[in-house]
Amino acid sequence: MALPVPAQYVLDFEQMGFGMFVHWGLYSQLGRGEWVYKVENMDMAEYKKLADTFTAEDFDADELVLTAKNAGCRYICFTSRHHEGFSLYDTRGLNDFDVMHTPCGRDLVGEFVDACHRHGISPFLYHTTRDWYNPDFVDNFDRYLDYLYKSVEILCTHYGKIGGFWFDGNSTYRDADWKETRLYSMIRKYQPEAILLNNMGINSKGVVSHPDLDVIPYERGNPRPMNREGMPKYLAAEMCDTINDHWSIGINDFNYKSPARLINNICRCRKAGANYLLNIGPTAEGGVQPYQRELMALIGRWMEIFGEAVYSGRPYGAVSYGAASHLGVHYDSNDERCFILKGEGKLYIFCVNTGIAGDENVTMRSYYCGSYAFDNVPDRVKSVRWMDSGEELSFVQQDDTLVLRVTPQHYGSSFCVRVAEAEI
Numbered sequence: 021m022a023l024p025v026p027a028q029y030v031l032d033f034e035q036m037g038f039g040m041f042v043h044w045g046l047y048s049q050l051g052r053g054e055w056v057y058k059v060e061n062m063d064m065a066e067y068k069k070l071a072d073t074f075t076a077e078d079f080d081a082d083e084l085v086l087t088a089k090n091a092g093c094r095y096i097c098f099t100s101r102h103h104e105g106f107s108l109y110d111t112r113g114l115n116d117f118d119v120m121h122t123p124c125g126r127d128l129v130g131e132f133v134d135a136c137h138r139h140g141i142s143p144f145l146y147h148t149t150r151d152w153y154n155p156d157f158v159d160n161f162d163r164y165l166d167y168l169y170k171s172v173e174i175l176c177t178h179y180g181k182i183g184g185f186w187f188d189g190n191s192t193y194r195d196a197d198w199k200e201t202r203l204y205s206m207i208r209k210y211q212p213e214a215i216l217l218n219n220m221g222i223n224s225k226g227v228v229s230h231p232d233l234d235v236i237p238y239e240r241g242n243p244r245p246m247n248r249e250g251m252p253k254y255l256a257a258e259m260c261d262t263i264n265d266h267w268s269i270g271i272n273d274f275n276y277k278s279p280a281r282l283i284n285n286i287c288r289c290r291k292a293g294a295n296y297l298l299n300i301g302p303t304a305e306g307g308v309q310p311y312q313r314e315l316m317a318l319i320g321r322w323m324e325i326f327g328e329a330v331y332s333g334r335p336y337g338a339v340s341y342g343a344a345s346h347l348g349v350h351y352d353s354n355d356e357r358c359f360i361l362k363g364e365g366k367l368y369i370f371c372v373n374t375g376i377a378g379d380e381n382v383t384m385r386s387y388y389c390g391s392y393a394f395d396n397v398p399d400r401v402k403s404v405r406w407m408d409s410g411e412e413l414s415f416v417q418q419d420d421t422l423v424l425r426v427t428p429q430h431y432g433s434s435f436c437v438r439v440a441e442a443e444i
């Protein structure tokens with residue numbers, strides 16, 4: 021069966037590989053997550069007062085964008101409006117529940133998009149379709165859909181080029197007619213190359229609700245390599261993920277993922293050809309939380325060395341059966357095994373948890389170095405070297421099997437995922 025031909029803008033999206041999600045709104049002032057209104061059964065008249073104290077005095081769009089850029093992200097998805105119904109942009113008279121009617125009084129979507137354009141990062145906008153503020157969402161759905169349409173039209177026409185729209189919330193009325201065709205055609209008219217995604221919720225990973233959409237979303241999921249044969253259209257995939265347990269700031273959330281876990285997540289998404297969209301939650305005033313900035317910076321140091329493999333590597337059928345398993349090396353799951361991606365004239369060999377050279381007293385001998393066998397490698401390998409040090413690795417290739425001699429890392433480094441590039 022035929023494979024669908026990808027549109028260039030969808031391929032470009034895939035090659036961005038890694039993005040930063042930003043959840044920020046009035047809820048950030050409470051520091052208990054963006055669902056606080058719903059979860060705590062709050063009264064909207066009370067909740068609305070949060071607009072009176074929204075100053076955004078620490079919001080610096082350049083700082084936000086550079087946090088992402090330094091991490092190796094190539095796009096940022098920013099909440100123009102979340103389920104609370106409050107808009108971080110000037111809704112130009114649609115209603116007064118927007119940033120212009122707060123002490124802040126600045127169009128923050130405008131500042132965000134401009135900073136992205138300045139720093140060569142693609143701006144995406146998260147836009148809710150579920151709305152707890154606008155009574156029409158419950159009482160007059162058609163009128164609500166007009167409001168949603170006009171809200172998005174403003175975003176399409178006042179801020180220059182938008183990389184993509186990330187919708188979320190249709191799962192409230194799963195069977196309703198959301199008039200998606202009307203909405204998406206309008207976006208296409210103004211922003212022909214915007215990526216369109218509609219997240220159907222945590223329980224609908226992999227669900228694509230409309231033929232105009234470009235991406236298969238996997239909210240906090242486990243993307244699997246896709247078989248695109250017979251698909252009417254080429255779709256990209258993306259996994260969005262939290263950095264701890266909340267999307268927007270959770271003051272008492274200590275459950276951070278480790279840098280190693282996050283790097284692994286980037287890699288396992290790329291293994292399946294999916295992008296990884298990692299979220300941060302700015303403070304009440306809009307500053308990047310210092311610990312989150314540092315985590316992003318650490319990832320960035322890894323990306324500086326191995327990023328090429330993340331951006332250019334495409335799924336490749338090769339698998340390693342973990343030559344190390346007989347030594348009792350523990351893999352948390354199949355996702356932590358070694359694998360190969362293919363780039364221009366190259367293979368990228370992702371090796372997980374390889375050993376450190378040095379004195380046993382300090383290296384713990386906890387991980388394995390030695391021969392790793394990969395099946396399904398039809399390309400003829402000419403040479404292999406580590407991307408970090410350039411050290412050449414010896415290998416044998418017979419038929420479609422590649423056996424690579426994995427050398428230890430230098431004492432002083434522990435890459436968690438270390439990538440070798442093979443010339444083919």
Ligand code: GLC
Binds near residue numbers: 043239
């Ligand atoms: C869920 C949540 C929402 C969050 C989104 C991010 O759909 O409802 O709060 O923005 O996930 O993927």
